[in-house]
Amino acid sequence: MSGVPVDSAISLRDVSIKLSGLQILDSVSIDVPQGAVTGLIGPNGAGKTTVFNVLSGFLSADSGTVTINGSLQRRIRPQRLTKLGVARTLQGVGLFATLSALDNVMLGGSASIRTGIIADGLAMPWADTRTARLRERALAVMAELGVADARDRFPSELPYPVQKRVALARALVSDPSIVMLDEPAGGVSVGDIAELGALIRSWTPQRTVLLVEHHMDLVMNVCDLIWVLDAGKVIASGTPTEIRNNPAVLEAYLGHEEAV
Ligand SMILES: Nc1ncnc2c1ncn2[C@@H]1O[C@H](COP(=O)(O)OP(=O)(O)O)[C@@H](O)[C@H]1O
Ligand SMILES: [Mg+2]
Numbered sequence: 055m056s057g058v059p060v061d062s063a064i065s066l067r068d069v070s071i072k073l074s075g076l077q078i079l080d081s082v083s084i085d086v087p088q089g090a091v092t093g094l095i096g097p098n099g100a101g102k103t104t105v106f107n108v109l110s111g112f113l114s115a116d117s118g119t120v121t122i123n124g125s126l127q128r129r130i131r132p133q134r135l136t137k138l139g140v141a142r143t144l145q146g147v148g149l150f151a152t153l154s155a156l157d158n159v160m161l162g163g164s165a166s167i168r169t170g171i172i173a174d175g176l177a178m179p180w181a182d183t184r185t186a187r188l189r190e191r192a193l194a195v196m197a198e199l200g201v202a203d204a205r206d207r208f209p210s211e212l213p214y215p216v217q218k219r220v221a222l223a224r225a226l227v228s229d230p231s232i233v234m235l236d237e238p239a240g241g242v243s244v245g246d247i248a249e250l251g252a253l254i255r256s257w258t259p260q261r262t263v264l265l266v267e268h269h270m271d272l273v274m275n276v277c278d279l280i281w282v283l284d285a286g287k288v289i290a291s292g293t294p295t296e297i298r299n300n301p302a303v304l305e306a307y308l309g310h311e312e313a314v
Contacts, residue, residue: 062121063088063232063262069108069118078104080286081118086232086279089259093273094266095297096283097306102266103145105283106236109264110135110142123231136163141230145237145266147217149209155220156205159192160185162224188227195223199253214241222253232262239269251276274298282306 064086071079079101086092094102107113109120111130120127122138135141141162149158196202201219209217218238225233235254239247251272254263267273273280274294282290282297284306290297297303 061088062086063123064109064264065119065121066105066108067119067121069105069115069120071104071108071113071115073104073113078286079108079115082283082286082288083118084281084288084291086262086264088262090278091254091258091263091265091276093277093280094264094283095268095270095273095280096289099285100283100306101286102283103236104286106142106234106264106266109234110140136228136230139231140234141225141228141232142234143221143225143236143238146240147209147214147221149217149221149224151209154206154208155201155212156189156192156196158209158220159196159223159227160188162227163188163191192223192227195226196220199223199226215243215246218242230261232264233257234264234266236266237268238265239267239272247272 062085064084066082066084069079069082070077082101082105084094084105094105096102104113108115109122109130111132111134114129120130122130122140127138130138149155150161153161193202193205196205199219199222201216201223204212204216204220209220212220218241222235222238225235238254239250242250247269254265254276257263265273265277274297277294280290280292280294280297281288282300282303289302289306290300292300
């Protein structure tokens with residue numbers, strides 16, 4: 055099948071990339087439908103984070119195309135992602151250690167404040183208003199995620215699951231239409247994972263979610279569609295039930311001694 059379905063929020067076509075002479079992604083084609091939760095799974099080293107890095111402009115593909123919200127992206131710039139309506143969380147936490155939780159969250163919306171630090175330094179009144187509005191929005195999102203109490207703490211002072219929530223708040227503060235989550239359940243307890251699943255589902259259909267995750271119960275419960283990568287290639291796609299029963303997927307995971 056060729057062409058990009060009109061209802062795709064993200065579409066990769068034949069994306070390949072070599073790093074240090076190794077073929078990390080090999081002609082990867084993936085469609086992420088609007089307003090749904092799409093999973094991207096596969097054994098360690100399959101290339102999942104690399105897909106995220108290509109989508110967010112940290113890496114440039116050697117060949118292939120990326121379409122986001124219907125427009126072909128010739129060159130994705132990380133600092134312009136918010137303008138495209140895209141936000142991502144990093145594998146791990148990725149918060150700035152020297153900033154408070156609130157400042158970290160506000161950074162996720164700083165593209166909406168053109169002037170940023172310079173205008174703040176000059177105490178421009180209009181910059182103050184925008185900063186105040188962003189602060190208000192950041193606090194509202196933190197409250198929604200149950201981490202408003204953490205506002206003045208540094209990341210290192212917070213329990214790991216709270217840090218992960220702050221990172222989620224940072225992604226949501228720009229009100230993105232597409233949210234890409236790289237292992238949001240990593241280091242999170244079983245009870246919190248169920249809650250996380252409900253939270254992710256609650257964002258749809260207003261937002262599109264692309265989820266990289268190892269916790270199969272979360273992936274199977276929350277995803278409408280799943281793509282499976284192994285050694286840089288798409289080996290399967292389908293509904294959770296289809297993926298669960300796909301022999302090629304089982305084999306890929308067994309080869310890496312991980313359970314599906
Ligand atoms: N900058 C890089 N240079 C060389 N190899 C890399 C680089 N980044 C990732 N890789 C390799 O690419 C493969 C895929 O990595 P990654 O996308 O992080 O996998 P996943 O997220 O699925 O675990 C791994 O073998 C990894 O070692
Ligand atoms: Mg990864």
